[in-house]
Amino acid sequence: MKRIKLLLVLLISGVTLTSCVVRNEIVDDGFSLNEYISSYDLWYVDYHRTTGSGEVPFLSRAFTISFLNGTMYANNNIVDIGKTGNGLGIAVGNYSTYGTILETRHDIDGYFEFDVVQLSSNEIRIDDLSQNVSYYLVGYQVNSFDYDMLFYENIEYFLQEFKAWERTRRSGGVENPFDYENYLQFTPENDVTFYSSHDPFGTNIDYINWDFKGSYIVRNVQGEENLKYLTLNYDNGDTEEFDLTVINDETIQLYHVSSQITYVFSGRGFIQYLKGEKTSTAKPAVRNSGRKRTKIERETVPKRK
Secondary structure (H helix, E strand, O other), X not given: OOOOOOOOOOOOOOOOOOOEEHHHHOHHHOOOHHHHHHOOOEEEEOHHHOEEOOOOHHHHHOOEEEEEOOEEEEEOOOOOOOOHHXXXXXXXXXXXXXOOEEEEEEOOOXXXXXXXXXXXXXXXXXXXXXXXXXXXXXXXXXXXXXXXXXXXXXXXXXHOOEEEEEEEEEEOOOOOHHHXXXXXXXEOOOOOEEEEEOOOOOOOHHHOOOOEEEEEEEEEEOOEEEEEEEEEEEOOOOEEEEEEEEEEOOEEEEEEOOOOEEEEEEEEEEOOOOOOHHHOOOOOOOOOOOOOOOOOOOOEEOOOO
16 A cells, blocks of 8 residues: 555635536636546545435445546546556546536446536536435645555445455453454345354365354544444344554554454455446456445444553
């Protein structure tokens, strides 16, 4: 995961661009919508701000969308983001513009037409003209995109991008029952379902016997951008509390609060989400196949002392 920090404060130099229609702010100045949307390498899909009851499937899967020379690209995975397609992701269709209208033709999902509303110098809202749904997109250049922000803001989806997480290191602390949990799996079932296994290290991930099941909760930590609190609530009534940090795009660290043990888990069996269900490389038996994003509301709590 790239360690690039992004200035998240929008630069507004003396001019307030609140809810300005693209036609007024761009087209009238001789800067067309096509030029504007292609002037940013990536448009981050801020899915948590989505409004309306409709859905555009390819936007519900994408973390970023790009528009370049008539071709539309998307990053549907967090793992390897910044590397796939030189940061743009994979080609998913084509697009065209006229006035304030953006027309997209997705290879799987078909035709969609949006009205584009500019909210600031690098932020737009796109309103689907055929159904009640609006998406908010924030423009960035590849070399200044904050990949740390994307990982932590979408941590639940990152955890779901592997068939299993295998424990690869244990250090410090005192012995406790979690020492026997060699594998974890996080799935989009009911948004927050996890499984765990005592199977020996090196087990073929397609044949892991998932011994336990439960639900998990991720919480934000006040004043900490690169730290989350993870709670595993087992169906048998047990609860385990962790400090969760991301080491890279295939490794996480779990600090077990009660025993003060640090565990490192590595992702096994990467699940790549391509243009849609028809082209996904994930096997049908994988619980994570067919994933799409939903709004996530996390509690923010004070940092542990």
